[in-house]
Amino acid sequence: MATTTPIPTPSPGQTGTDPDLPSLCRALAERAVRAARELAAVPGARKAACLCDAAARIRADLAGILAANALDTVAAEAMGLSVAAIDRLRLDRARIEGIAAGLEAVAVQPDPVGEVLEERVRPNGLCVRKVRVPLGVVLFIYESRPNVTADAAAVAVASGNAIILRGGKEAARSSRRLVDACRAALDAGGLPVDAVQLVETADRDAVGILLGMADAIDVVIPRGGEELVRRVTAEARMPVLKHFTGNCHVYVDTAADLAMARTILVNAKCQRMGVCNAAESLVVHRAVAEAFLPAVAADLAAHGVEIAGDDAVCRLVPAAVPATADDYACEYLGPRISAVVVDSLDAAIDHVNRYGSRHTDAIVTADPAAAERFATRVDTAVVMVNASTRFNDGGELGLGAEIGISTDKLHARGPCGTRELTTYKYIVTGAGQIRS
C-alpha cells in the first residue's frame, strides 16, 4: 500500500522553523505540480474507478480507521476539546460508511474536465475552442472533521486537481488513514499518487511557507473559523477561495405570508444553529412588525433563542435585548439572533448589503416584484425566495458534493464542487494562419 511521504514532525521541544522545512514544503509542492499535470489528462472513468476503489479500501479498513480515530479522540479529550468538537471528530461504523458513500457519490458525477464550453470557426478558418481544464494544485486548509478530508480529496481528484491537505491536528491520525486509502487507490489505478498529499508536520510555519508558493500552488481554500480565513487571506500570494462567515438574513416583507415567514425563520435559525447557512439576522417590514414579531419571538424563545433588537423590536418584544452594531454583523452560530424593523424593501436591501456576508439571504413575500428587486439588488451568493436559508448546500441545491461554500464573488460563488475547481483554456487550431 502506498503511503504519504510525510514531512517529519519536529522533535518535541524544538522551537523555531525547522531549517529543512522550506525545502520539504517545496518538494511536496513540486510533487503536487507533477501529479496535477498527469491527472489533467486522465479520463473521467479512470478517476471515477479510483474513487470507488478508495471507498472500498475505506470500508475494508474499518477497524484500522476506528483505531486511529480512537487515538485522535482520546488525545482530543486530553487537550480539553469541547464536547461538540469531539462529536464532530468521532467516527463510528455509520460515519465511515457515510465517508465511503460520499466518495462514490462524487464518482458518479459527470467529469467536468475536457468539456467544450464554446466552439467557433473564424472567417480565416481558425477553430477556437474553450475547454474546461483543472485548476492545477489546490491547497486546502481546514479544521478537524475527518470526513472533510475524504470529501475534499474526492472533489479534487474528480476534477483533475492535485490537492495538498492541511487539516486540524485533532484529526491527524484519522485523516492520515483516509488519505492512505485514497493514495493506495490512486496507485492501484495507475494515477499519480501525489494527487492527494497530507501535510503532517506540527510546525505551523509550514502553512506560511506553502502560502508563499504562488508559482506551484494555484489556489488556496481555507475552511474554518474566521481567524483562520483571515490569516490565510493576509498571507497567501496565490488566489484565495474563501469559505467565510455566514451572516444570513431573513427579510419578512410587507407582502409576506406571516405563517410561512414564521416557519421559515424558525427553521433557518433553529434547525441547526452551528452551521454557516443558519439565519443570524431578522429584518422585518414595519407594516407587519406588530403582527409578526411577538409571535415569532415566542417561537424562538421556545427554542431558547434570544433576540438582540433595535428600538422598534424591543418595544414589541419585551424579552429582547438592545442590539449593538456588532450584533448586526455577527455570525452567532448559537442561540441568539439580531432583529431590525425597516420602513421599506430598499431599507431591507441596504441593511443586508451593509451587514451581510454574501452567503445566503432570504426574502419572504407574496409579491413577485419585491422578490425580484431583492434578488437583483442583494449582493449575495444565494438568494432564497420563500425558502429557508438552510438549503444553501451543494446537495440540497442539486449541485453535488462540495469542498466549501464560497462567499467570494470572483471565480466561484456559493457551493464549490468539481466544476468550481476548474478553469478553462482556449485551444485554437489552424493550418498555418498568420496575422496580417
Next chain:
Amino acid sequence: MATTTPIPTPSPGQTGTDPDLPSLCRALAERAVRAARELAAVPGARKAACLCDAAARIRADLAGILAANALDTVAAEAMGLSVAAIDRLRLDRARIEGIAAGLEAVAVQPDPVGEVLEERVRPNGLCVRKVRVPLGVVLFIYESRPNVTADAAAVAVASGNAIILRGGKEAARSSRRLVDACRAALDAGGLPVDAVQLVETADRDAVGILLGMADAIDVVIPRGGEELVRRVTAEARMPVLKHFTGNCHVYVDTAADLAMARTILVNAKCQRMGVCNAAESLVVHRAVAEAFLPAVAADLAAHGVEIAGDDAVCRLVPAAVPATADDYACEYLGPRISAVVVDSLDAAIDHVNRYGSRHTDAIVTADPAAAERFATRVDTAVVMVNASTRFNDGGELGLGAEIGISTDKLHARGPCGTRELTTYKYIVTGAGQIRS
C-alpha cells in the same frame, strides 16, 4: 453636461498624503457602489443605447478631444516620453473615430447580465436558478493610451459594472474628455453617472488607498508594465485580475511543416514586437533543428531580430549569442528572441511550463497526438496549434472587445470582455420549504 467629480490635485510642492485623500477616495468608492447597484438592474437595451450615445458625443466633441490631446502630447514631449509612447498617446480624427466605433461594437454585443446559466427544480419543488450578475465595482489601473479609457468604460457599463479608472497621467486631459462624454451619456439615459469615474489626483497614494477598500471594490485589474502589476498584486486587498507579461512560446515539433513553422514564427515575433502576444521564445525539436534554425535565423535577421540561444542553437546559428536563464523568462517586447533545442515533446512542454507566463503558447506540428499532448499539458491561457500567437486577442478570437488579457487561472483566463466582468448568484424560489 455631467462632469466627473474630481479628487482635487494637491498643490505643487505639497508632500505626503493629502489628509483629505482617504475620505475623498472613500466617497468616490461609495458612489461607485451605489452606481453599481443601480446599473445591475438596467436592461441591456438601455446600456447599449447609452454606449451609442457616448459614441455620438465623442464624435461631436472631436475638436475638444483633439485640443485636450494636443495639450497632453505637448506635456508628454516636455516630460521626455519616448517617440513610441507619444505615438500611442496621440489622437487624430481616425483614432477618435476608432474609439467611437469601439463603443458601438461593445453596444451590439449580447448583454451578459441576467443570463440563466442553469435551472433545475428539486424534488421538494425548489426552483434553483444560476443567474449571471455583474461583479460590482471594478478598479482599473492602466497606462497612457486614451483609447483604453473608452474601451474599459464601455466593457464595464455593458456588463453592468461601475468602473473606477486610474490611467497614466500622460493622457489625463484626453481621458477626462472621453470620460465626460461617457458620463454625459449615462446622465442623459437616466443611468447612474458614477458608473464611470476617473481618479484625477496626481497623488500616487490614492491608488494605495483604493487598493485597501476590499469592502467597496470587488476586483482590481492592473494593465501595464510588470512593475505596476507587481505593486498592485502586492497591495490589493481584493482579488486581482492580472494582465501580466506575455512570454509567448513557439514550439516547432519533429512533425512540423517547416515552411509553415517559419512563417508562423516570423509573424509571431516580427509582425508587431511591442505587444503581449508577440513570441519571445522559440523551442525546436532536435530532429528538425538543423533544417529549421539556420533558415529561420536568416528570416529573423532580415527583421533585425537577434537570437539568444543555448549551445545547440549557437552551433547552428553562428550569429546567435549565448542565452542566460533570464533570457528564457524574458518578455523582450523588442528585437530579440530566446531559442532552445529540446530532445522531445515532453521536454518542450517542460520548458514552456517552466519559463512561460501562461499567456499564449504555440505548437507547429502535423501530428494530432503531439498537438493534443501539448494542448493538454501546457498550462497557458491560449494554446495555438499551427497558428500565430498574435491571434490571442478578443477580436481575433471572435470574443468581442476586451479590458485586458488575463494570465491568471482563476475567474477569467485569456481575453476579458463583458462576460469576464460578471459573476453569478443562485436565486432559489420556493413556496415555504424548510429543511428537515
